[in-house]
Amino acid sequence: MGQRGEQLQAEMLTIMDQNSGPISAYDLLEKLRSSNAKMAPTTVYRALASLTEQGRIHRLESMNAYVPCQHDHHHQSSILSICDDCGSVEENVAPDVLNQLETVVGENGFSAKRHVIEVHGLCGTCDSEEAVQ
Amino acid sequence: MGQRGEQLQAEMLTIMDQNSGPISAYDLLEKLRSSNAKMAPTTVYRALASLTEQGRIHRLESMNAYVPCQHDHHHQSSILSICDDCGSVEENVAPDVLNQLETVVGENGFSAKRHVIEVHGLCGTCDSEEAVQ
DNA sequence: TTGTGGAATGTTATATTATAACGTAAAGAG
DNA sequence: CTCTTTACGTTATAATATAACATTCCACAA
Incomplete structure (x- = not known):
């Protein structure tokens, strides 16, 4: 069991x-x-x-x-930022961005149910380290 | 070959x-x-x-x-809206949204390289049909 | 023209991610 | 308690993706 x-x-x-x-x-x-x-x-x-x-x-x-x-x-959709160097993930909540997003897709009559927002890049720490090298 | x-x-x-x-x-x-x-x-x-x-x-x-x-x-990141009913996909380009997004994640010093923005829901056509039923 | 070095492609095998299908057990409603 | 519903267990397999290495192509130099 x-x-x-x-x-x-x-x-x-x-x-x-x-x-x-x-x-x-x-x-x-x-x-x-x-x-x-x-x-x-x-x-x-x-x-x-x-x-x-x-x-x-x-x-x-x-x-x-x-x-x-x-x-x-x-339960609100989050913005997830993913560091491609160290793998860390940060979560941001930004209703403004979601609203803007729904406005954009809504122009075609689209009715949004679920948002996937993932940003890849470098976190502050790894970005600084890159600059040094 | x-x-x-x-x-x-x-x-x-x-x-x-x-x-x-x-x-x-x-x-x-x-x-x-x-x-x-x-x-x-x-x-x-x-x-x-x-x-x-x-x-x-x-x-x-x-x-x-x-x-x-x-x-x-x-090559700019696109916003892809995906209808979960009929499977159609529409692509939108919205620099404003991207800028706002980079501002939000940038608050922690994050440097964005690639955006994944996918919105699931119902396209205009399918949304209308749902309403009828 | 030939050979040689690097990049793209082919080939085989396997790793990784995810779900179908169906039987069994638990827990709440009455 | 017993029924019914939902969650859970189990087995098998489907779907997605890449590693590793061999081969071919092609530009360019000798």
Whole structure:
């Protein structure tokens, strides 16, 4: 028998919090297997889907990986900035940007339900280090 | 012997233009195999990467699929709106949104290199049809 | 003209990511 | 308690993507 949902989700959040940066579903699975050797991918994906729906984690579509929510899951779409050097991810909430975005796509009558906004580049720290070299 | 790069890329663009909506790498591969039965995934992925670099197609990160560029590859990041009902994709260019986005992530010193902006929802047509039902 | 070095392409194999399908167990409603 | 619904377990497989290395092409020098 496996763990029941909430306990599993809690354990997953702990792992993700301890992990510095995004983690893939299978890397997460591997860590979870230290406490439950038989855990299957399906179980992990289901829990990830649930956590995502709750707004407690975010999926990075451009990396097939997951990060904990940094702004206490208020369900609004976030802007995720991803450092391609050190892998760190920052989350920003900016209603103005979302509004502007909906205006732009709305010009064709499009009705937005879900936003994927991911910015790749260099975080402040890594950008400074690049400049030095 | 397979086809040389440019010819392959041209054929891929033709297929993508004829296809109504995003196409996955493997669906594209299957179509290409009607003219070259031995084509391998690697070949397709390399050509897709090249076309993406040239700005002639866009990859939909949230769908693992590709669409032709609708604005004659000026390399600027686009806003892609994806209808979850009929699968159509529209491309918008909105420098204002990009600027605002860079300002937001720049507050932490982040230096943006690449934007992934994908909006899921219903296109004007499908949204109207929903309302009727 | 030939050879040689580098880049693009071909080829094989495999890694990584994700879901389908179906049986079983748990927990709340009545 | 028992039914029904939802979550969970399990097995298998589908879908997406890349690593690694061999081969070919082609520009350019000797």
